[in-house]
Amino acid sequence: xxxxxxxxxxxCSREVRDALRALPxxxxxxxxxxxxxxxxxxxxxxxxxxxxNGSNPSEFIAKKIAxxxxxxxxxxxx
Numbered sequence: 001x002x003x004x005x006x007x008x009x010x011x012c013s014r015e016v017r018d019a020l021r022a023l024p025x026x027x028x029x030x031x032x033x034x035x036x037x038x039x040x041x042x043x044x045x046x047x048x049x050x051x052x053n054g055s056n057p058s059e060f061i062a063k064k065i066a067x068x069x070x071x072x073x074x075x076x077x078x
Contacts, residue, residue, distance in 0.1 A: 003029045008038060012051040013062035019069040020050065024077045040069070047072050 003020050005012075008031065020040070023029055028043040031050070038051040048068045051057075057065075 003031055003040070005031075007031055007033060009051055009053055011054070011056050012038075013057055013059075015062045015066045016050055016069075019066040022073075023069070024073060026077055042072070042076070 002025060003023060005017060005020060008017070028041075030041045032039045032041055036053050037049050040047045040050050048065055050065055050069075
C-alpha cells in the first residue's frame with residue numbers, strides 16, 4: 001500500500017516526498033492531516049511529522065525527516 005501524496009501541501013520538500021515514495025508496500029501507510037501538520041502512520045503507530053502548512057522547511061529539517069523514515073523502514077521492514 002503506497003502513500004497518496006496528492007493531499008500533501010506544496011511546501012513539502014523533495015527529499016521528504018522521495019522518502020515517502022520509497023516506503024515499502026508491505027506497510028499500512030496513512031497520511032493524517034490535522035489542523036496544521038501532516039503525520040505519517042504505519043497502522044496505529046505514528047512514524048513522523050512529515051509536513052506542515054507553514055513556510056518551506058529548512059534543509060536540516062527535511063533531511064532529519066527523511067532520515068527518520070529510512071531508519072523506521074530499516075528497523076521494521078528489513
